[in-house]
Amino acid sequence: MGKVFHLIKKELRQVLRDRNMLRVIFIVPMVQLLVLGYAITTDIKNLNILICDFDGSEISRDLIDRFSHTEYFILKNYPCSPGKIESHLFRGEAILALVIPQHFGRDLETLKQPDIQILLDGQNSNTSAVALGYCNRILLQFMQDTLEKKFARAPHLARSIHFIEPVTRAWYNPELKSVYYMIPGIISIILTIITMLLTSLAIVKEREIGTLEQLMVTPISSGQVIAGKTIPFAFLGFIEMSVAMTFGVLWFKIPITGSLPVLALLAATFILTTLGLGIFISTLVNTQQQALFMSWSFLVTFILLSGFFYPIENMPEWVQYITLINPLRYFIEILRELFLKGAGLNILWKELVALLSIGTFIFTMATLRFHKRTS
Amino acid sequence: MINSRILPLVRKEFIHIRRDPRSLIILFLMPLLMMFIFGYAINMDLKHIRIAICDLNKTPASRDLIETLRMSPYFNIVTYYNSPSKTESLFKNRLVRAAIIIPSSFDKTHVQSRFASIGVITDGTDANSATLVQNYLYGLFMEKSLSSATNGTPVSVKSRILYNPDMTSSHFIVPGLVALLLIMIGALLTSATITREKETGTMEQILVSPIRPYEVIVGKAIPYLVLSFSIAIFILFFGHIWFKVPMLGAWGYLLIFCIFYVFTALAIGLLISTVVNTQQVAMMMSLVMTMLPSVMLSGFIFPVASMPKPLQVVSQIIPATHFLKIIRGIMLKGNGPMEIWPSVAAMSAVGLFFILLAVKRFKLKLK
Numbered sequence: 001m002g003k004v005f006h007l008i009k010k011e012l013r014q015v016l017r018d019r020n021m022l023r024v025i026f027i028v029p030m031v032q033l034l035v036l037g038y039a040i041t042t043d044i045k046n047l048n049i050l051i052c053d054f055d056g057s058e059i060s061r062d063l064i065d066r067f068s069h070t071e072y073f074i075l076k077n078y079p080c081s082p083g084k085i086e087s088h089l090f091r092g093e094a095i096l097a098l099v100i101p102q103h104f105g106r107d108l109e110t111l112k113q114p115d116i117q118i119l120l121d122g123q124n125s126n127t128s129a130v131a132l133g134y135c136n137r138i139l140l141q142f143m144q145d146t147l148e149k150k151f152a153r154a155p156h157l158a159r160s161i162h163f164i165e166p167v168t169r170a171w172y173n174p175e176l177k178s179v180y181y182m183i184p185g186i187i188s189i190i191l192t193i194i195t196m197l198l199t200s201l202a203i204v205k206e207r208e209i210g211t212l213e214q215l216m217v218t219p220i221s222s223g224q225v226i227a228g229k230t231i232p233f234a235f236l237g238f239i240e241m242s243v244a245m246t247f248g249v250l251w252f253k254i255p256i257t258g259s260l261p262v263l264a265l266l267a268a269t270f271i272l273t274t275l276g277l278g279i280f281i282s283t284l285v286n287t288q289q290q291a292l293f294m295s296w297s298f299l300v301t302f303i304l305l306s307g308f309f310y311p312i313e314n315m316p317e318w319v320q321y322i323t324l325i326n327p328l329r330y331f332i333e334i335l336r337e338l339f340l341k342g343a344g345l346n347i348l349w350k351e352l353v354a355l356l357s358i359g360t361f362i363f364t365m366a367t368l369r370f371h372k373r374t375s
Numbered sequence: 376m377i378n379s380r381i382l383p384l385v386r387k388e389f390i391h392i393r394r395d396p397r398s399l400i401i402l403f404l405m406p407l408l409m410m411f412i413f414g415y416a417i418n419m420d421l422k423h424i425r426i427a428i429c430d431l432n433k434t435p436a437s438r439d440l441i442e443t444l445r446m447s448p449y450f451n452i453v454t455y456y457n458s459p460s461k462t463e464s465l466f467k468n469r470l471v472r473a474a475i476i477i478p479s480s481f482d483k484t485h486v487q488s489r490f491a492s493i494g495v496i497t498d499g500t501d502a503n504s505a506t507l508v509q510n511y512l513y514g515l516f517m518e519k520s521l522s523s524a525t526n527g528t529p530v531s532v533k534s535r536i537l538y539n540p541d542m543t544s545s546h547f548i549v550p551g552l553v554a555l556l557l558i559m560i561g562a563l564l565t566s567a568t569i570t571r572e573k574e575t576g577t578m579e580q581i582l583v584s585p586i587r588p589y590e591v592i593v594g595k596a597i598p599y600l601v602l603s604f605s606i607a608i609f610i611l612f613f614g615h616i617w618f619k620v621p622m623l624g625a626w627g628y629l630l631i632f633c634i635f636y637v638f639t640a641l642a643i644g645l646l647i648s649t650v651v652n653t654q655q656v657a658m659m660m661s662l663v664m665t666m667l668p669s670v671m672l673s674g675f676i677f678p679v680a681s682m683p684k685p686l687q688v689v690s691q692i693i694p695a696t697h698f699l700k701i702i703r704g705i706m707l708k709g710n711g712p713m714e715i716w717p718s719v720a721a722m723s724a725v726g727l728f729f730i731l732l733a734v735k736r737f738k739l740k741l742k
Contacts, residue, residue, distance in 0.1 A: 020651045024659045032663075036671060038683050046680040074680075089537055091714045092704065115533055122539035123707050124547050127678050133510050140517040147521075164440065164485070164516045166495045168509045171466060173499025181502045201655050285397065289567050292658045293401040297408060304412045309676070311504055314422060316415065337469070340500045347467060 003220050007228025008235075011202060015232070029190045029240065030247055036186055037179045037252050044130045049073040050094040052080035057105030063142055067098070072134045085119060095121040096131055108146065172340040180255075183248045184335030185308040187241055188328055191267070192274050192302065194237045195230075197295040199278030203229050203370075204291040207282075212374070222371045230275045237271055238264075257342030266334050266352060272359030273327040280366035283373050302328040330355050380586050384594025388568065392598060402602070406556050406610045413552065414545040414618050423451040424508055427471040429459055436482035440493070443519055444475070449511045466498050473497045473508045538707050546621065549614035550702040551675045553607055554695045557633070559665045561603045561640025562647065566657040568595060569648035588738050596641050603637045623709030632701050632719065639694045639726035640665070645733035669695040694729070697722035 015021055049067060053060050068075045076094050085097050099117040101107075107114035118135060122128045173180045206212035215225060248254045281294045304310070305319065306328040312320055323329050330351040337343035345352065392399065428444070430437050444450050453471055456462075462474045476494035478484075485491035495512055497505040539546050572578035581591060608630075614620045622629075644661060651657045669675060672686060673695035679687055690696045700718040704710035712719065 018653065018656060020656045020660065024656060024663060028663050032667060035667075035686065038686060044678060044681050047678070048680070086537065090708055090710070092700065092708075092710075117533050118535065120536045122536035123703055124678065125539060125544045126547075126676070128536065128539075130510075133514060137510070137514060137517070140514070140521060143521055144517070164520055165490060165492045166509075166512050166516055167492045168495040168497065168512070170497045170499035170502075170505050170509075173502055173505070176499055176502040176505055178502045181500065197659075201658075205655060287395065287398070288654050288658070290395070290397050290401065292563075292567075292662075293398060293405065296662065297401065297405050300405075300409060301412060304409075309503075311501065313425070319415065336500045341467060343467065347469075 004224050004227045008232050011232040036182050044127055045071045046074050047131050048076050048094040050076045050078055050088050050097040052099045054102045055100050055104035059105035060100045066138050089121050179252045183254050185332050187244045188331045191237050191241055194240055195233050195271050195274040196278040198233045199275055200281040200291045200295055201288055203282035204288050216374050222374055234271050256339050258338035262345055263338055269355040270331040273362055276362035276366045279370055283369040302326055306332050327358055381590050381594045385597050388598040413548045425453045425471045426450050427454045427465050427474045429456050429476045431479040432477045432481040434482040436485050437477045545618045549620045550706050553610050554698045555669050557607050558640040558669055561637050562644035562665045563661040564599045565641045565644025566647040566661050567654050570654045570657040573652055600637055607633050622706050624705035629705045636698045639729055642729040642733040649736040668693045674699055694725050
């Protein structure tokens with residue numbers, strides 16, 4: 001035990017004496033939290049829209065006002081002539097163009113069902129779909145109000161139309177703040193980087209400069225070496241996580257309704273998987289650069305297949321099966337449920353079992369490989 | 376520029392690269408992996424959203440409403456329940472994303488007052504999906520309401536989608552990946568190779584030789600410029616052939632702008648190497664300085680226009696922001712220099728800034 005303790009002390013000293021490393025480990029994640037907390041709002045707004053009004057009537061101006069009064073769109077006043085509309089989209093000056101035809105107001109009055117044309121820049125499929133949705137929503141509201149006015153004048157028509165209005169409410173996050181949903185994701189990514197990447201780099205660095213062999217000829221066993229290489233980073237990971245959580249609570253006011261000991265337990269099982277992966281990666285590569293590339297490939301795959309940005313149930317079925325062995329998937333789920341819903345072990349036991357099985361498997365395999373490679 | 380002192384440096388660097396086939400393989404496989412995940416697994420549309428319905432009304436009117444939801448491709452009704460108090464446990468056990476509660480007076484209000492409200496509760500833990508679910512439901516009910524009008528809808532709306540008519544997300548993502556990977560790999564490789572020489576002490580040996588600082592920079596830059604550029608071409612061709620990402624503009628322009636972008640990436644790597652001394656830190660720093668801003672703040676996925684104002688300003692000094700406009704403009708829209716020159720100018724300015732800063736700091740450091 002004493003030997004391990006010295007190894008840990010040495011490792012921590014090595015990491016902490018480098019000022020730049022400290023910056024990367026502690027300051028950068030805070031900046032990330034801050035930037036991501038504000039940058040990633042999945043609500044889409046301030047999109048440039050070009051409205052070509054070939055009618056110029058009171059009704060068409062009312063419609064234009066509806067577009068300029070939302071935060072979704074910014075109205076652009078480029079001169080419109082029938083053939084030129086597309087060129088504004090081509091130059092990227094607007095991503096949406098709405099064409100109101102001549103006699104729009106008159107046709108609307110006489111029930112001639114005028115055509116409104118929408119041109120949409122479809123490059124960013126996600127943004128475009130949302131923008132089109134907003135656009136349709138405004139148009140539908142416009143139609144509803146038009147009908148309303150008509151009914152006021154002709155009540156006998158009114159009986160034929162019935163409106164259904166959803167009254168929406170979001171539980172656990174009533175204002176639907178994206179931050180509440182980003183922070184658990186960011187915390188798990190930071191934790192993965194610290195534990196997986198730094199562990200693999202620390203081992204490979206010793207191999208690169210040849211000190212690992214020196215270490216192996218001393219009476220220290222390979223198990224003790226592994227303990228000495230993993231415990232410091234697990235420790236740093238925990239500190240990092242607490243700092244990030246404190247920051248989230250104090251700055252972004254994210255509620256943590258679940259129990260902290262349960263969180264610590266689940267985080268420990270998660271770290272088991274990432275540390276195991278770190279050791280595993282170190283047995284596959286020879287240089288720090290390779291270790292970095294390898295860890296990075298794992299990290300990106302984990303993030304994309306974790307449900308952080310994209311819900312898992314949208315993925316093709318065969319990909320959904322792959323996500324079952326992704327530790328990040330479980331940990332992000334755990335953090336979200338525990339922070340916002342206050343879920344306890346009675347609900348999160350499935351995640352605990354999954355993480356424990358993945359962790360034990362990877363850790364055992366990695367240790368065996370490490371043992372084989374060093375002896 | 377290229378003289379007899381630089382060439383051996385370039386050759387030496389190429390030998391380093393060749394000796395490490397594992398890194399090379401990863402460098403080419405990683406982009407493929409990302410492209411596959413993005414191309415096949417990532418889909419922003421929510422479909423088959425799991426919902427629960429609590430019908431307290433149980434009349435033909437409410438059943439008609441449920442039928443509409445059942446027919447929609449967006450929703451998948453997983454359960455029906457009878458008491459609103461059970462909603463909580465549905466969310467706690469993560470069975471559904473939204474619950475729809477049809478009040479007991481639904482049919483009466485629907486007919487009598489023309490305005491009937493129904494309750495929609497979403498699980499806000501995933502704020503993004505919850506917003507989408509609300510939008511879908513809103514649109515669905517609006518359409519249903521309007522379709523009940525005699526004489527049809529007052530206005531007919533026809534929309535046409537340009538540049539990516541099938542809304543294929545890979546067409547948008549693959550050019551983005553080129554921008555992301557180039558800056559990352561360029562900065563990473565450059566900073567790592569210079570700090571490696573520092574770590575092993577060979578940097579000092581090089582510097583006491585008659586080689587001048589700029590020759591060291593050029594000698595280090597050329598091999599990685601070539602490497603990054605081949606990776607770029609590899610991704611572009613693969614995306615073009617496998618994922619059928621269109622190429623409406625001219626390859627020539629794209630490749631020229633690519634080279635300039637890679638220069639910027641190398642400059643960032645050089646800059647990092649002047650600040651740090653070990654490979655480990657250099658790598659962490661390169662990742663943090665390039666990956667995060669290029670993914671989050673450049674418009675790679677999230678549009679810049681929707682960000683808060685201060686972040687929009689920050690996004691302007693990120694090279695990827697401008698390169699994304701250029702590469703997407705050329706590939707998806709067929710833009711030429713006439714349309715994209717503002718982005719080209721901005722990218723050049725940012726690039727020059729980084730290059731000058733890096734060279735200046737590097738020289739200073741050597742003295």
